[in-house]
Amino acid sequence: MTEAVRRGRLKLLLGYAAGVGKTHQMLEEAQKLKRQGMDIVIGYFEPHDRQDTIAKTEGLDTIPRRKLVHRGSVFEEMDVEAILRRHPEICVVDEYAHTNVPGSERAKRWEDVELLLEAGIDVLTNMNVQHLESLNDQVWQFTGVRVRETIPDWVIKKADEVVMVDLPAQALMNRLKRGVVYPQEKARQAMENFFKEPTLAALRELALRQTAHEVDIRQVSEEGAEEFLPESGEKGRAPSFARVEPTDRILIHITPNPSTAALVRRGRRVADFLGADCFAVCVLPDSSLQDLPPAEQEALVKHLDFARKLQIETRILAGEDVAQVLVDFARQHRITQVFLLRPKPRAWPLAFGRNLVQQVARLAQDMQVTIVAERRRA
């Protein structure tokens, strides 16, 4: 390549459940863009047997899916190579949060999309809000469903535009009853589980607030507007939190405790909303994982990896006194807020010495300490 390719633009349609009309709206936009003379193709489309949605693909070029065999079954995935060869101006991709079948070049569809964007192709895609990593615990709390296909929040941040596909919960229930979303039998099952009015209303509210947040962070600040004129060639936008004066810096304490995943998500989300830098550390007696029991080792590695996946800078620190090591690190890195798990309750607090929260609070008189309790379901 002789010159830098302009990165493609990513537009994400955000919904809150199957059937709200994400794919429909995406294809409608695709048809409109085609009428305006754009070179647009469908890179991946999930028909779900919905006739009126399938009808919307008429007249649009579809790149055939790629077939992969995994454990004796045939799976179909988006054919990134073929799209790159065809190199359209715009590519339509259904279900952004999808996980590719094992054996694919990339684990996630959003990583496939990344390649298209790098090649200068604009992408129009969609997903539901519950796939957002930082909302995983909250979504579990009110749906009872642990969403496995998640997408890190920073990936969404890179989208140039996030648009809400809205539909009242009651209207979605009606669609389901009419058999528009799923075949009757599956619809009945869905209504007994996920598709209950309060659950859908709560998801919808999450999606509305998330979209409002995405709009908020994409606003160019008034003072900064000059620098971001198209002529200057500046592609980045100043997020509006650039206006906020004090800078928060957040430190998350990583342990083998299973609740650590929730702590990391919560810390990351708070950091995102405050525009704060985010670190995660675990403290070991001699900075080596080797000496730990295998189960603890595995849990720590998993939690550290998870934090890294959410673009949190991680460290393994050595020291006997966990509180002291945490606070020293916090001082060096000008941390303003330390995130800790809730300590186990004790009948006689002092008989066993102070717990970690009390120790950190005593040592770090100048910092805020946030204790995140594990979420529970009714």
Place this chain on the structure above:
Amino acid sequence: MTKRPDPEQLLRQLQAEEQYARRGRLKVFLGYASGVGKSLRMLDEARRRKARGEDVVVGATQPKGSPEVEALLERMEVIPLRTLEGVPVMNVAAILRRHPQVCVVDGLAYDNPPGGFHAKRWQDVEELLASGVSVLASVNLQYIEECREQVGRITGKRVTETVPKDFLKFAEEIEVVDAPPEMLLERASAAPLRAGEASPGSAVAQGQLLSQLREMALLLAADVVDYQLEVYLRRHGIEQLWGTHERILVWVNAHTDAAMMVASGKRNADRFQGELFVVYLGQPDLTPAERETLARNLGYARNAGAQIEPLDGEDTVDLVMRFAKARGITQIFVARGTRESFWERVFGNAVDRLIQAAEGIDIRVFPG
């Protein structure tokens, strides 16, 4: 739920439910600016309902519709506006005579001239609903009474014709018509750009202005959904253990200056687009110095626009937790105590006990 139902109350509830069953259903399409496609979305739904066999008429249209809107209108039964004192108004009497299942009202925020059915068009709609006609209606953010000031500050334009936010809250359904501002800019700028009048700078400013309105509309819809969810849960006796919405509670006292804590609470509430509460314990035996500290702390709270609540009772941690649960609080900000009694050291101080009691709520302990 061991309390026996009160027969009077049961009767009232039954009557209310019967009345509700006879009422028409209201669905509102909310846009953040003109041109987002509310009319089109609404008329498309009207068309689909008609195709499904519902009896649909159009009761009010906007003066200048897009070609797509005009095309949809051609296939619908339209009850024309009538003219009153030279002003076109919705013909409520004609709609009621026709009595369709569903009536489309494009544009809720119109004032009727004196001599009309009602002073405002949304009151006309209320009349249709009470008569059992369901209504599909559209409205733009700037016409919502409670948003008018803020929109005015953003756009520099204030409208005079408004619809109260409660009218949206009591709608059975509200749907946001969301679209990125670029689309609107393309449409709106086509003419001036050809004339070579608009500079790119104003396009950026315009885009930013539209983004602010868009954010407001999304949050307004979220508030309406939140309210409706609360009503649903209350009606079905379901306890809400989770918040979809950040609500921050700052617990101030008479010993520690809470300036930083309240400021941080305010900033967090703003960033999360959430709500801010400040609570304190009503204590009769404060020294003058303590009273002054508490008054100063409550002053910070007022300036931050917090909802302030005094709490009264014996077990302070229990009081704060009960308040937090009742209000769906997601984060509690508290100052760590500096003085610790012997018993507190043995059994844990208030902050320690708060941490143990706070299930599903983050506790942020502040210096001081």
